[in-house]
Amino acid sequence: MHLPILLPLLALPISASLTYKGVDWSSLIVSEKAGRTFKTASGQTQPLETILKSSGVNTVRQRIWVNPSDGNYNLDYNLKLAARAKAAGLQIYLDFHYSDTWADPAHQATPKAWASLSKDALVKQIYDYTKSVLDAFQKNGIPLAIVSIGNEITTGLLFPIGQLSKTDGAKNAAALLHSASSAVKSSSMSPTPKIMIHLDNGWNWDTQQWWYDKVLSSGGGLSTSDFDIQGVSYYPFYNSAATLSALGSSLANMAKKYGKEVQVVETDWPTYCPNPKYTFPADAKSIPVSVDGQTTWMKQVASKVTSIGSQGTGIFYWEPAWIDNAGLGSSCGYNLMVTDQGAATGSLGVFASL
Secondary structure, three states: OOOOEEOOOOOOOOOOOOOEEEEEOOOHHHHHHOOOOOEEOOOOEOOHHHHHHHOOOOEEEEEEOOOOOOOOOOHHHHHHHHHHHHHOOOEEEEEEOOOOOOOEOOEOEOOHHHOOOOHHHHHHHHHHHHHHHHHHHHHOOOOOOEEEEOOOOOOEOOEOOOEOOOOOHHHHHHHHHHHHHHHHHHOOOOOOOEEEEEEOOOOOHHHHHHHHHHHHOOOOOOOHHHOOEEEEEOOOOOOOOOOHHHHHHHHHHHHHHHOOEEEEEEOOOOOEOOOOOOOOOHHHOOOOOOHHHHHHHHHHHHHHHHOOOOOEEEEEEEOOOOHHHOOOOOOOOEOOOOEOOOOEEOHHHHHHHO
């Protein structure tokens, strides 16, 4: 089996502009069970967390599912993964999906065990579950820097009760999110992690403004005091309107109107994309589809975050080392920052300069 190799950090100027420089590494244990290992450019086998740390990453993102059928991404899985991050000196950002499987704008399935609950019972359940997870991390001595109460919840969460298109959906979503936020604050976790709300299409200011204004004014109890960070997903290969310029404007508008930290918590760039399903944004077309292009992309996205000033605090690359899912759900063939053919890639080192 060819072993994926990651280069050590590049010889780039180091800046402390971004507080959180991270990657989502949720699938690491799955990959290791499949026999995957990681090497430095010099050929030394090392744990992925060691390579990430030496490449300039300071925070890892992990998704947590309630009761997945195979156990992957559940609480025990996340505790094991987070313990490794802590030992390597990495901060941890825990991403609640509030589902037994993937949660995104098209899929926000209520966990099977919660499916028969009424709205009021579901509000209590999300509180109890969220608090129990954070209490478990605290019991195991694993601090959390950030907690996202939901993943890409642009259409709501815990369908159908918290689905924004349903009657009282926005009000119900607000009640659920307020309850989840309250659970984070009342947990035993100390210090209390920062609380994030995460939507997709971060380049689209109209979408961001519509969502926050609708949910915050719904009467469900959610207020701006319930969260610290507005996180967004931003991908170049789903919509030609997703320009870097639009991203910068959207993030600036969010920071100005709501007064919160803003972060791009999911982004990717391909090194192989012969047949993209959608046209790439016009101001990204000059960026090469290559390892060097990944570095350029990350610098460009980071510049939009840091241009906001102190409110622009983080950027995360989504699953750069998930070898068995190289397309990462896109129409591009390869978006990883590692190779499964024994060749080195240097784009991971860009984190040292962000």
